Amino acid sequence: MSSIDLSQYEADIAAAEAEVTRIREENAQVAEEHRGDRSADAHEVLRRGAASLAAARERLEAARVALKLALKTGSPHGLLAQEGVVSGSVAVAIPPGTPSGERARIVEAAVAAELTGVARELGVVLAAPADRYTRERPGRDAEGRTILDVAGHVEGDVLMPAVSRAARNARRG
Structure with missing residues (x-):
């Protein structure tokens, strides 16, 4: 992997860290403005702030995983296992208009061996079929492949999916 590729991953991490810091500062200011306010509107504003911070943290973690994958595999796609958590992504060629049953078989074939x-x-x-561990990213990569985020966590002696059914179905509409 060239240093140019790694510098892009490092830039993505720096941008995500800056975003987390910015959102934390904004949330602290909003929390101070609404201190003692028990109204539903204040609660909603604080809830949105917490949700935006959680999303920014997820993007930061995704950027860190992408760098680790690039260092390990030389590719932006693959799976990492660390401290009982599996994360990563897989690129899959799924033709447009593929029926859901065939789509599930394609995803299963692409993800099962690696997972x-x-x-x-x-x-x-594994506690479930491999496609249960995936969530589709919006859009396609430069080669026209569908990118699937893969996530799981260990519970006892079983790897459980860490992708909610709602998140899995959000892009399939």
Whole structure:
């Protein structure tokens, strides 16, 4: 992997860290403005601030995982297992208009072997079919492939999906 590619990952991390810092500062200011205010409107403003901070933290973690994957695999796609958590992404060629049953088979074939290998590395087994661990990103990559984020966490001796059903179905409409 060239240093130009790595510098882009590092720039993505720096931008995500700056965004987290900015949102924290904004949230602190909003919290101070609404201190003692128990109205529903104040609660909603604070809830939105917390949600935006959580989303920014997720983007920061995704940028860190992308850098680790690039260092490990030389590709922006792959799976990482660390501290009982599996995260990463897989690029899959899914033709437009593919029926849902065929789509599930394509995703299963693309994700199953890699996910099973990571589960074995953690000393656990999969709790669900491989496609249950995925969430589709909007759009396609430069090669026209669908990008699937993959997430799971260890509970006992089982790797559980860490993607909600609502998140999985959000892009499939």
